[in-house]
Amino acid sequence: xxxxxxxxxxxxxxxxxxxxxxxxxxxxxxxxxxxxxxxxxxxxxxxxxxxxxxxxxxxxxxxxxxxxxxxxxxxxxxxxxxxxxxxxxxxxxxxxxxxxxxxxxxxxxxxxxxxxxxxxxxxxxxxxxxxxxxxxxxxxxxxxxxxxxxxxxxxxxxxxxxxx
Numbered sequence: 001x002x003x004x005x006x007x008x009x010x011x012x013x014x015x016x017x018x019x020x021x022x023x024x025x026x027x028x029x030x031x032x033x034x035x036x037x038x039x040x041x042x043x044x045x046x047x048x049x050x051x052x053x054x055x056x057x058x059x060x061x062x063x064x065x066x067x068x069x070x071x072x073x074x075x076x077x078x079x080x081x082x083x084x085x086x087x088x089x090x091x092x093x094x095x096x097x098x099x100x101x102x103x104x105x106x107x108x109x110x111x112x113x114x115x116x117x118x119x120x121x122x123x124x125x126x127x128x129x130x131x132x133x134x135x136x137x138x139x140x141x142x143x144x145x146x147x148x149x150x151x152x153x154x155x156x157x158x159x160x161x162x163x164x
Contacts, residue, residue, distance in 0.1 A: 001024045001074050001077075002025045002076070002079065003027075003028060003068075003071045003074075003075040003077070004018075004025060004079045004081055005029075005079065005080050005081060005100045005104065006028075006080065006081035007027050007029040007034060007035065007038060007064070007081075008029075009045055010120070010153045011027065012038070012043070012054075014079055014119060015027045016053040016054060016057060016062060019053070019057040019062040020053060020057070022061070024063075025062050026063050026064075026075060027062060027063070027064045028064070028071060029064075038064055041055045068104070069106075069107040072108060073107070073109075073112070076115060077114070077115045078114055078116050079117045079119050079151070080097055080104075080116065080117065080120055081119045081120060082097055082099075084097065092121070092123055094122070094126070094130060097120055098131075101131065102138060104116065105135065105138045105139070105140055105146075108145075108146070111145075114146050115146070115149065116135070116146050116148050116149070117149055118148075118151070119150075119151045120153075121152065122150070122152075126150075127148065127149070127150040131148065
C-alpha cells in the first residue's frame with residue numbers, strides 16, 4: 001500500500017496513477033477545503049481524464065484520509081508531493097517537506113520500515129544533503145529505519161510517460 005502526502009497536481013496524478021495500476025493508495029492533504037472538494041469528485045485543475053479516474057477509484061483503490069497515522073501504518077511507501085516554492089534568493093523552500101517528514105516519522109512505530117520518496121521538485125543533492133540529515137535528526141537512521149529516495153517529477157501534461 002502507498003500513501004501520498006499532498007494532493008495537488010503531482011500528488012493527485014501520482015495517487016490515481018498508482019490506483020490505476022491496482023495499488024491501494026491513501027491520499028492525505030493538510031487542506032480540508034481541497035480534500036472535501038476531491039471527495040465530491042471536483043478536481044481543481046485540468047488534466048485529461050483525471051476527474052473520471054478520481055470518480056472511478058474514490059473509496060475503492062483511492063482513499064482520502066484525515067488520519068495520517070492509520071494510512072502510514074498500512075503503507076510500505078510514502079510519497080511526498082508537497083510544494084517547494086522559490087524563496088527570495090531563488091532557493092527552494094523545503095519547509096513543507098520538513099513538516100511532512102516530521103508528521104510521517106511521528107506516525108512510524110519502529111521497527112516498521114517505510115520507504116520515503118521525495119517527489120516534490122527539489123534541486124540536485126537536496127535529498128542527500130538536506131532531507132536525509134533532517135530525517136536522521138528526528139531519530140530515524142536512513143537505510144536502517146527508513147529508506148529514502150528521490151523520484152523527480154519531470155512529466156508534464158500530455159508528455160510521453162505521464163502517469164495518466
